[in-house]
Amino acid sequence: MRFAMGSSIDQRATYLQLQKAANQKLQDLYAKDLHFELDKINEPILWVKNMPNLFAVICYLQTDEIFKINYLSDLTAYDNIDHIDGDKRFVLVYQLLSLETKVSVRLKLLIDDSEDAKTISHIFPAANWLEREVFDMYGIVFRGHPDLRRIMMDERFIGHPQRKEYDIKQRMPFADNMKTNLDRNPVP
């Protein structure tokens, strides 16, 4: 869909209309069997049931005329340790966007400590590093990921620091950050 060159206010209004239509469509399609809600700025949140369900929804949103999702804005997770959002441990968050129609959709998925997630890096290559980050910080394993290593923390680090039970001040002593090795060269 192409837009005539108008003022940016007009364009913004058009995008808001499109987002509204998208919200309505999402509600009609999925509100029967999935939990659907709108956040404070009227962006849709869809709680998908499981991994296959997530793939189905993403594939549909990519091909649909209204959504035309083609961009992964963010992939993250949060620790649902107090079970406010459900009875599983973590919540995976997929923030999707269409660069063409500026429609954005947020998919959320409850996932337990013992479960494995599946990678979406074959659909959105940008998910590669984001999944590595989620793995590093929360310990959620993405099956099928091409290279699931730590991305932020040291490779020798043990534990997953964004889990609520990880103490924020728990630093890991390695040979090269201890005062005892201050003037040794090379550092053992």
Next chain:
Amino acid sequence: MSKDGSNTMIFSTLLSEAVKWGRKNSLWPMPFATSCCGIEVMSTLSSTYDLSRFGAEVVRFSPRQADMLIVAGTITTKMAPVLRTIYDQMLEPKWVIAMGACSSSGGIFDTYSVLQGIDYIMPVDVYVSGCPPIPEGLIYSVLYLQKIIDEGLERTPALKPTYEEAMKAMTYHKTPEGLILPSIKTGISLGNGTNEEASKEVPNEVRNG
């Protein structure tokens, strides 16, 4: 020698004094600016504050050519070996300025990933306080470094704390096993650092040394 070359003068002086004079007036900096403090370094080097007035103008981005390492910014534990390598690559004589709260002590980032002061990994000559320090602060530290070189003040000795002291500084809460929090979920092997390796390697290292 006078400017017109007419009457020649000879200064008799100690070579060591001449070397000192040369060193203190040509402190070529190597900026290691990892975060916000780096902006102040740029400001100090720019024409408003003009660090070159004190002979420290030739910024070298190769540690081999620099005399003074300015560490400006947060150093994470993952960055620590990199910084240490840069320090090791610098040729003697070398001096280190820890600029800002983060590089001096970890600053506001008292968290799992941030090194609590670069003096864990290298001897530091001058600490500059502030978050970030004003450019005058950095200039003052360079002048202070010149004073250190000029007067031959004693440099900060490399501290050698005991194993217990090092552990106390690194961790606030000790687990029953000692220092390593056991991995909650080891579904996947994480590089070369396994649980047994880490908990075995570190104490032995310390006890031998």
